[in-house]
Structures are given as C-alpha cells and as structure tokens.
Amino acid sequence: MNKILIVDANPYHLSIMFGLLEKAGYEPVTADSMKKGKEEVAKLPPGGVIVSAINLHGVSVVELIEWMKARGYKFPVLVIVDNLNAVELVEVMSDWKAVNIIQRPAIDKQLIEFVRKYAKKEKGSLNLGKQLLPRLSKEWQEIGRKIGIMAKSNANVIVFGASGTGKEQVALQVYLQSVRSQKPYIVIEAGGAGIIGEHDLQSGQSEIYTRIKNYFLQADGGTIIVKNLHLLNLEKQSVLLHILQEEHPDVRVICTAEPYLQDMVMKQTFRTTLLYMLKEYEIAIPSISDVTEDIPVLADTFLRMYADDCNEKKKRLDSSALKELRKHPWIGNVRELKNVIIQAALDTLGDTITASDLTLSVHGSVEPAVLPLKCPNEESRRITDALTKTRWNKTQASELLNISRNTLNYKIKQYGLVQN
Incomplete structure (x- = not known):
C-alpha cells in the first residue's frame, strides 16, 4: 500500500482528497503547511507520491520541491491548481519540478488517475500483516474453533509451532476476537532489545524489571503478546514470573513458542512454574x-x-x-x-x-549431518519401525531416529509409507 502525502491548507479539500485516496486503497497522510509537508516528506517510505496545492499561506510549492531536490528526495509531485495560470504552470513544471498538474475542479476525476500513474510498487515485498490465511485442512478448522473458544476466555495462552507457521497471526486473532480488544495490546520480542537490561547490585534496581513492568502498565486491562517465548533467558523468566505471581496485573498474556520449549523445562532452562502460568491453554500449529x-x-x-x-x-x-x-x-x-x-x-x-x-531450495529436504540412516532399504525399515513403535506419533518417531520432523515427513513421502 503506497503512502500519499497531501499538502493543502484547506481542511475541506484535505478531507475530500483523503477520502478519495483511502477508498482507492492508498494510505493518505496530510500536512497543512509547507513546513509540516517537509517533515512528512522525510517520513515517506519508497513508492510515495506527493499531492500539493500550488500555494500555501503565500508559500509556493516550488520551495518544497527545491528543498526535496537539495536533499535527494525524488518523490513525484502532483500540483493542484485552481485555474490554468500560464506563468504559474511554467514555474512549477519547468526543469522537471512537478510531474503533472491536477485541476482542483476536476480533482475527483484526476486525483486517483494520476496517483495510480506515478505511485511505484515494490514487487516481491508482500506483507501478510495480521490476517489469518484461508485453510482447508481439518487441523486449521480446529484451530479456528479454538481461537473462538479462547476469545471468550481470559486464560493465558501459548501458541506452539515451528518457525514460519503463522503463530503470531493466531496469537493476534485470540486478542482481536476477545473482549480485551477494546483495550491496548503490547508486543514483546523475547529475544529482542526491548527487554535488555542490567541488574545494579549496589542499589538492587533491575533495568529488566523496569522495562517489563512498564509494558504491563501500558497494557493495563489489555493484552501482552510475547513472541518467541523460548528465547527468554532465566533472568527475564524470573522477572516475568515475579510480576505475574506477586503483582497480579490485569493483563492477559498470549505467547508464541517453538515446540522445543517443552524440552527446555526438562533440561531446566525454562522455569516450570512460569510455563504453566502462561500455558493455561495451548494451541498447536502444524507445519504445512x-x-x-x-x-x-x-x-x-x-x-x-x-x-x-x-x-x-x-x-x-x-x-x-x-x-x-x-x-x-x-x-x-x-x-x-x-x-x-x-x-x-x-x-x-x-x-x-x-x-x-519454481525455485525450490534443497536446504532442508534431507539433513545428512543429523540423519543416521544411509542405505535406502535400511532407512525405510527403521522409519517404519519407529512409526510403529510410537503409533505414528511423528514427533516421538523423529526423536527416536534423531532427525527433524520435517525430514521425517519428507522420508515418509519419499518411501510412500502409510499408516496401517
């Protein structure tokens, strides 16, 4: 979605153009002075277009265009004119100052046509955003049902799944469909810089505590989404546990995590009490x-x-x-x-x-460094034995074989193995 900057001093005209652009699928931004226009130009992402009145409070749009040129900004500028004054047109159109003229009386016809002509798209940078993608599988129908159930609850939730499965979208849907969607939500990246800090031994003050506590204060009555819970180190786990257990904030916590979080408890790298405070309910996301x-x-x-x-x-x-x-x-x-x-x-x-x-990577179709199986016949036999022993529990079978679940799925298809 392209951002379109509208620079115009008339609130009525700003409102009309804003509505036209928004309806056409663009993201309009407004400025009512050349000074404000310069500030907004500096924030425009690639692919933006500027639509400006020819004069604002006695200041010509040429000033804005020259300011942009001096700083290397090359956004196309469409200039709105009230009438076809030849002198003004030459001033704004010469030396490639403006790319085109929009006549204000015809703005409802010309605005979208010209913006569409000059708004450039960055191909290949598709952003999936917050939406849940359509699915047909019974597993995802069940996930949709669970989201609906959890939306009616106030229980803390962990959404488990491998990287790239859509955990964050599911976690966000639990929030968006809940009563707490009327209150704010804060997203914390467990392994990110947002909760990095030090503990002062002399004063006893913890920067980590202060940072995490502030997130809970900002989300009061709402929701905190913790992404990649498995990346939370023991010190941060202790702070989060203390806040939940001792301070009882009015905040719901929804987490995303990779499945090996469960193993971290067994290895004592993740606190059992914290896991079960956060995992009052869980949703498992399958790999595709x-x-x-x-x-x-x-x-x-x-x-x-x-x-x-x-x-x-x-x-x-x-x-x-x-x-x-x-x-x-x-x-x-x-x-x-x-x-x-x-x-x-x-x-x-x-x-x-x-x-x-199709350009399909072979980066993970087989993992020779991990896979302890060499001869195809032996491979097939040992995979069949592991699946039989675990009653076709693929997670347990992959652990027995010391291979990833994705590699196991690949091998099952390769050898045409089916559950009896």
Missing part, C-alpha cells in the same frame, strides 16, 4: 508439510495478493507446479512458500506458473 491440502489455497492466495498489490492480472499454478509444491518438505513453512510463489510470479512472463518456474 503435515497439511498439504492447504498448499494450493495458500499459493493461490499469495498470487491474488501479489496481483492486487501490483495491479496486475493474477497468475495461476498448473498441475506440475502444484505437484512439486505438495512434495517439497517446506522447512520454512508458510513463509518459505510465500517467497517461492512471489519469486515465481515475478519471474514468470506468462499467466501460468509451471514446475520449471
């Missing part, structure tokens, strides 16, 4: 290699989003491409699938994406 029926609808969604974002015709995947996508192990899960689909959409000249248009 476990729900391959979701791959076609996810891929089609990415193609549609890409087409809408770039104002292009939507491309399609043929049967050969879908076959390749279904058998790929997807170590990076949905994030990796999105990247593969967007790259194919960028590289493919026609309307149809075939298997040969």
Whole structure:
C-alpha cells in the first residue's frame, strides 16, 4: 500500500482528497503547511507520491520541491491548481519540478488517475500483516474453533509451532476476537532489545524489571503478546514470573513458542512454574508439510495478493507446479512458500506458473549431518519401525531416529509409507 502525502491548507479539500485516496486503497497522510509537508516528506517510505496545492499561506510549492531536490528526495509531485495560470504552470513544471498538474475542479476525476500513474510498487515485498490465511485442512478448522473458544476466555495462552507457521497471526486473532480488544495490546520480542537490561547490585534496581513492568502498565486491562517465548533467558523468566505471581496485573498474556520449549523445562532452562502460568491453554500449529491440502489455497492466495498489490492480472499454478509444491518438505513453512510463489510470479512472463518456474531450495529436504540412516532399504525399515513403535506419533518417531520432523515427513513421502 503506497503512502500519499497531501499538502493543502484547506481542511475541506484535505478531507475530500483523503477520502478519495483511502477508498482507492492508498494510505493518505496530510500536512497543512509547507513546513509540516517537509517533515512528512522525510517520513515517506519508497513508492510515495506527493499531492500539493500550488500555494500555501503565500508559500509556493516550488520551495518544497527545491528543498526535496537539495536533499535527494525524488518523490513525484502532483500540483493542484485552481485555474490554468500560464506563468504559474511554467514555474512549477519547468526543469522537471512537478510531474503533472491536477485541476482542483476536476480533482475527483484526476486525483486517483494520476496517483495510480506515478505511485511505484515494490514487487516481491508482500506483507501478510495480521490476517489469518484461508485453510482447508481439518487441523486449521480446529484451530479456528479454538481461537473462538479462547476469545471468550481470559486464560493465558501459548501458541506452539515451528518457525514460519503463522503463530503470531493466531496469537493476534485470540486478542482481536476477545473482549480485551477494546483495550491496548503490547508486543514483546523475547529475544529482542526491548527487554535488555542490567541488574545494579549496589542499589538492587533491575533495568529488566523496569522495562517489563512498564509494558504491563501500558497494557493495563489489555493484552501482552510475547513472541518467541523460548528465547527468554532465566533472568527475564524470573522477572516475568515475579510480576505475574506477586503483582497480579490485569493483563492477559498470549505467547508464541517453538515446540522445543517443552524440552527446555526438562533440561531446566525454562522455569516450570512460569510455563504453566502462561500455558493455561495451548494451541498447536502444524507445519504445512503435515497439511498439504492447504498448499494450493495458500499459493493461490499469495498470487491474488501479489496481483492486487501490483495491479496486475493474477497468475495461476498448473498441475506440475502444484505437484512439486505438495512434495517439497517446506522447512520454512508458510513463509518459505510465500517467497517461492512471489519469486515465481515475478519471474514468470506468462499467466501460468509451471514446475520449471519454481525455485525450490534443497536446504532442508534431507539433513545428512543429523540423519543416521544411509542405505535406502535400511532407512525405510527403521522409519517404519519407529512409526510403529510410537503409533505414528511423528514427533516421538523423529526423536527416536534423531532427525527433524520435517525430514521425517519428507522420508515418509519419499518411501510412500502409510499408516496401517
């Protein structure tokens, strides 16, 4: 979504243009003076367009354009004129100062047409945002049901899943569908700089405590989402446990974590009490290699989003491409699938994406450094034994074989193994 800066001193005209641009799918930003306009230009991301009145409070738009040129800003500037004054037009259009003129009486017809012409898209940078992607699998139908149940509860939740499975979107949906959505939410990255600090031994003051405590104060009555809980070190765990156990803040905590968090408790690198205070309810997100029926609808969604974002015709995947996508192990899960689909959409000249248009990484299809299986016949036999012994519990079977669950899924497909 492109940001469009509107520079105009008339509140009525600002409101009209804001509404037109927002309805057309752009993100409008307003400034009512040249000074404010300069401040907003400095904040514009790539792909922005500036729409400015020719004069504001006696200051010509040429001043803004010259200021931009001196600082290396090359955003296209569309100038709004009230009438076709030849002298003014020459001043703003000469030497490539402005890219075009919009006549104010025709603004409802010309604004979107010209903005669309000059607003550049950065292809291949698709942002999935906060939405839940459409799914067909029964596993995801159950996740949707659990989100609805948790939205009615005030219990703390941990959303488990491998990297790239969509844990954050699920966690956010629990908040958005809850009563607490009327109150603020704060996102904390457990391994990020937001909660880095030191403990002063002389004063007894803890910078980590102060930082985490402030997050709870900001989210009072609302929700804190802790991303990647497994990255929280023991000192930060102690602070979080103290706040929850001793201070009882009116804040719901929703966490995301990779499945090995459970193993960290066994290894005493994560506090048991804290885990069970945060895990009053849990939601497990499957890897897409476990729900391959979701791959076609996810891929089609990415193609549609890409087409809408770039104002292009939507491309399609043929049967050969879908076959390749279904058998790929997807170590990076949905994030990796999105990247593969967007790259194919960028590289493919026609309307149809075939298997040969896909760039599928082999980075994790097999892990020879970890996999203790060499001979194919022996591999198949040992995998079958492990699956039988664990009653086809893939997590337990992969632990017995000392391989990742994604590698196990790949091998099951490779050898055509089926549960009896």
